[in-house]
Amino acid sequence: MAFAHGSRRSKVQKKSVHRTGARRNRMKRSIALDWGLRLSVFIVAVASWELFLGASQNFLLPRFTEIASGLFRLLFFEARFWEALYISNQALIFGFVISLFLGVPLGLLAGRFRWADRVLNPYVGVLLVMPVAPLIPIVIIALGLGLAARLFIVVLFSFVFITVNTRAGVRNVESSLIEMAKSFGASEAQIWRRIVIPGATPAIFAGMRIGLGRAITGMVMVELLLVASGLGRLLLEFSGRMQSDFVFATVIAVIIEALALLAAMQALEKRVTRWAPDVSIG
């Protein structure tokens, strides 16, 4: 009863091998082009920066070379930087993990069950639009100057974005897939494990990326505003001493760390969601 594809397929396969080779070359070329363009943008930005400095005569602003050397000295000769990074990352990493454990389940619930969405929706709305920064003093009064307050702020900054994305992901799981699973007699638990969670995974990752960005903002903001600790404290010190090269260098170091975390997440995402259309943001 098998189809007469036998011979036909081998031809198709050969052709597709061919095509993959061509595609790989094209991909190589487009990667080179990407990096060429990125580098040009970078050069243009640096040149404009230097030109702007030349024109403005503002000697507090560091030149690009000063920022670069500041970054170098910060990373290799400033032990306090690593200490500060460690302290800040406690709040960031733990806070982000808490956000995940809070945000993903809430999003799953709200996406799958109408009643859960009805209960959560107003609060999600409030958390989405609420400016968190003015709350920082209150949180610190309530929780003190320690890790708890910083964690709380980081979580407050990030988890709701994970929730919203997760919810959208669950909603977007095709209802016909759930019906299909039911037609084979799947239990609710099986529908969750086999259909809902895999289907929502790309959106959960998108939410994680946005959430991570927000968590980093929250981390730096709480340290800058009131809890002089970690990188925030370092930044305050540097700007107090008018070491603007170090200020810039610290900001750049934070950006580099954030990009590294995002890249790690994206690599994981690619492995897990090979099937999904590419919708990555950020």
Next chain:
Amino acid sequence: MIRVRGLSKEFGTLDNGGGVQALRDIDFEVNDNEFVTIIGPSGCGKTTLLRIIAGLIPYNQGEVIIDGRPVIGPGPERAVVFQNFALMPWADVLTNVAFGLEIRGRTPEECRAKAQDLIKVVGLVGFEKRLPKELSGGMQQRVGLARALAVNPRILLMDEPFGALDEQTRRLLQEELLRLWEQERKTVVFITHSMEEAVMLGDRVMLMTPRPGRVKEMIAVPLQRPRSRDVEKSSAFVDVKEYLWEQLRAMQAAA
């Protein structure tokens, strides 16, 4: 045997009083090993009817009885083939075909072996590791068919399974289905909106009318089995098809 008696289905009766009557007083039977096709204009509730028989949605009145037991949900003797294939986009062909078996708690080895068998049956050997998006529509529905057959159902419920395919692929899969059916003679309920398909495949064609959905007529197809494409030229085929067209055109004119 599927026995449907006085079946009515209304949508949206719970909240807003004035519901839409999708099905009214449906009466029919499908015998064991019989292939019944259901045709009717859109809005006649044929898909709703199939979903009710599949146990996917509840009904308001009447009864649906399969082998003497009323339908209260999906059952192991039934499997559904969906119009939009309903394949898991993240899972490869093998996993998709094995899905029903896994849900029904077979051992991994059993799932694998059985899925592999069915992949052979539908002619997809060599594509086990492909993702659905890497397959053509016709191949995707072969996966859908293999997944349904893998759980070895006695009743196959097919909801416009070839409706989303192009003409050549559709004809190819019709022939494929006929050949498969000749081997096992499962009971099949097959929804379609193609008159050729209804006559080509069915032992009987059930004609439905819309708003509300009702059974207009049950038409026996006087064609020998096994059938090949040649039957399309026979006068019996043409007669039934023409008759269906007259009926459907009359409904459209009224609509």
